[in-house]
Amino acid sequence: MPEPAHHxxxxIVGAGVSGLSAAHQLNRAGVTTVILEAAPYVGGRMSTEKVDGFRLDRIGQLLSTSYPELRHTPGLDALALRPFAPGLLVHSEGQHHRTAEFLGSQSPRRARGALHAARALASAPRVPRPVRTAARTPLRTSRPPARSTPLGSALDQARLGAALARLAATPVRRLLARPELPAARALSARGLPARTIEGFLRPLLSALLCDPDLTTSSRCADLALHAFARGRLCLPEGGADVLPELLAAALPPGTVRTGVRVTAVAANRVTTAEHGELTCRGVLLATDARAAAELLPGLRVPSFHPVTVVHHAAPEPPLAEPALLLDADRRGPVAHTAVVSHVDPTRAPAGRFLVSSTVLGPPPDDLDRTVLAHLAELYGTPTDRWEPLAVHHTREAVPAMPPPHDLRRPVRLLSGLYVCGDHRDTSTVQGALHSGRRAAHAVLTDLGITPTHTEARLPTAA
Structure with missing residues (x-):
């Protein structure tokens, strides 16, 4: 009997960024694909809600201009990235501290020179200052301006700069060969001062990994710091959903079919709830980890980090710059916050200001009150006139990556059946895109086709 024609x-089951990335790699090689998505939109957790002219990301995932998959993935030529101001703004002990403003551009040699200069300054004899007899100036009660020096001494900052410069220059394969520990233990074992770890590295890694306790594998933490040291933190212009929508729009018409719920999969067919059965030569599961395990019992479901994003409209901007503000004291629920409309003006109507704040871990019961009180402390300004726009709580937002963590979990289950997603790689947009490319390469290898990818450079918005 002749074999039935394949649809x-x-x-591909799931229209998140990993599935869309895989579809582009397959289509470039001449392999026809169909993407089935149960939701009425593409992007999965990378979605954006529109409220009164504001664009509100459900999970405030930070991107980096150094992510290689943003250049390797076809379909992202039109993606513009809006970078934060260089460095970071850290709130500690009631003040703002400017940190890491130039660390990303330091070469290892320049960082070593700064370290030697800081050591010489620290060991130089101090000249006592003359005592002034004039009347003292009354103390000011207003918040002092942001400092030009980061947390810690000049020597601490030089050591941090040298460490990040070395990390930026280290090949990824060597980072992945390092001994694996929980990130908190690994940082302490590297000889960095506790003030530098608690005042800078912990809040930074909390923002990048959504893991405030730093239980993440030290290899994953090193990759996150490697990306930070080599690039700039940024947001996609227009909202997080712009990235998957660009990927979907660049595929052949009819490739993506939303509102189709898959109930069963096999190596050569997919069964849907209301649209019958589709036959094929291979099936790629590109859903989240829990949905994939429901279709293929036996797949491991990781634990997750919950994330809550709170959006407010402020009558006046609490900061004058597009800075990412981190909380080093951990005295309130907000881990990091930003005037997002300064970073990307398209996310707010003209004349209005969008402040988006991220709460890591289970949110407190009185979320609205405690978040506003904490934001008033972080920004040093009253928040009683701020208008709440939305609260997005995602209980299973980011797959956890405790050690030992396999950064390259198998994407080929058997010939004709594959799986991808951020739960197979790193729990980042970079990891999701990369796992999609790995899965597409596995499919092409089984089909006897040589995989390729593009090296086109991604434009960055001014």
Missing amino acids: ADVV
Whole structure:
């Protein structure tokens, strides 16, 4: 009997960024694909809600201009990245501290020179200052301006700069060969001062990994710091959903089919709830980890980090710059916050200001009150006139990556059946895109096709 005609060479279940990335790699190689998505939109957790002209990301995932998959993935030529101001703004002991403003551009040699100069300054004899007899100036009660020096001494900052410069220059394969510990233990074992770890590295890694306790594998933490040291933190212009929508729009018409719920999968067919059965030569599961395990019992479901994003409209901007503000004291629920409309003006109507704040871990019961009180402390300004826009709580927002963590979990289950997503790589947009490319390469290898990828450079918005 003749074999039935296939609806497509490969059926992809899930229209998140990993599935869309895989579809582009397959289509470039001449493999026809169909993407089935149960939701009415693409992007999965990378979605944006529109409220009164504001664009509100459900999970405030930070991107980096150094992510290689943003250049390797076809379909992202039109993506513009809006960078934060260089360095970071850290709130500690009631003050703002400017940190890491130039660390990303330091070479290891320049960082070593700064370290030697700081050591010489620290060991130089101090000249006592003359005592002034004039009347003292009354103390000011207003918040002092942001300092030009980061937390810690000049020597501490030089050591941090040298460490990040070395990390930026280290090949990824060597980072992945390092001994693996929980990130908090690994940082302490590297000889960095506790003030530097608690005042800078912990809040930074909390923002990058959504893991305030730093239980994440030290290898994953090193990759996050490697990306930070080599690039700039940024947001996609227009909202997080712009990235998956660009990927979907660049695929052949009819490739993505939303509102289709898959109930069963096999190596050569997919069964849907209301649209019958599709036959194919291979099936790629590109859903989140829990949905993938429901379709293929036996797949491991990791634990997750919950994330809550609170959006407010402020009558006046609490900061004058597009800075990412981190909380080093951990005296309130907000881990990091930003005037997002300064970073990307398209996310707020003209004349209005969007402040987005991220709460890591289980949110407090009185979320609205405690968040506003904490934001008033972080920004040093009253927040009683701020208008709440939305609260997005995602209980299973980011897959946890405790050690030992396999950064390259297998994407090929058997010939004709594959799986991808941020739960197979690192729990970042970079990891999701990369796992999609790995899965597409596995499919192409089984089909006897040599995979390729593009090296086109991604434009950055001014």
